[in-house]
Amino acid sequence: MTTGQRADARRNYERILAVAKAEVAGQGSDASLERIARVAGVGSATVRRHFPSRYALLEAVSRAGVDALVEYADTLLDAGVPARDALLDWLREVVDHCITTRGLLAALSYVPQQGLVSDNSCFTSVRDAAAPLLARAQAEGAVADGTTTGDLLELVLGIVLATDGHPGRTVTAHRLFDITVAGISPSR
Incomplete structure (x- = not known):
């Protein structure tokens, strides 16, 4: 406006x-x-x-949720929480926000007709908010180099999309998130 x-x-x-x-x-x-x-x-x-466009409307509707995720990332950076824990807490918050805020998943996963996710301001805001959390976790060796914030968000959004309509959706989404974080190989 x-x-x-x-x-x-x-x-x-x-x-x-x-x-x-x-x-x-x-x-x-x-x-x-x-x-x-x-x-x-x-x-x-x-x-x-x-x-x-429908996306412009979803973007405006979702702005408060996006802003809350950005603010939470900043809070975690300043909280002195270990880097890995801060990143994982924030990603779980993305899962929870997408489950409880209808339209947010669509706003974050929207790909403009030109095919550039970078044209999605909601995704870009959330991705940019995660960058310092990821960089700190990578610097501490808690996350593999080469992992991008885009990779992490696409995993999280995929989990939210996959659990749509499930009874106990939040529990299922968190279980899938934990499996993703741990990997499927047993500990040695």
């Missing part, structure tokens, strides 16, 4: 965003843009003017 918008345009934006948050919370990332427009009391063209 542009800060120089007219007052009525700002009100429309805020009303559309509020309705979109409620719709995405209830229906997930496939929430109807037409229904959002109807409930917000605006035309679909107004919705598209503010949010030119």
Whole structure:
């Protein structure tokens, strides 16, 4: 939203965003843009003017969740938590946020038509927040060199996607995450 918008345009934006948050919370990332427009009391063209794509709307709806993940990464960096523990705690938080915040998984895993994940600002924000955690863990030898934040996020998002619809989804997702971290080979 542009800060120089007219007052009525700002009100429309805020009303559309509020309705979109409620719709995405209830229906997930496939929430109807037409229904959002109807409930917000605006035309679909107004919705598209503010949010030119479904992703733009999901990005705005998911911004608070993304910001919380970024803030948590910063908190862990400053908390004096061992590097490996900080990284794993943060990745578990990504799992939990994606499970409890409908639409966040879609916003983080969206690949623009150009095929560049770097064009996904939600993913980029979360990836960049993880970079210092990963770098510290790698410097301490707790994570293999060559592992990227993108790799870690894609694993986590895959786990969240794989557990969609499972009863006890959070428990299953955490179990799969722990298996991923430990590896499938028995300890020697």
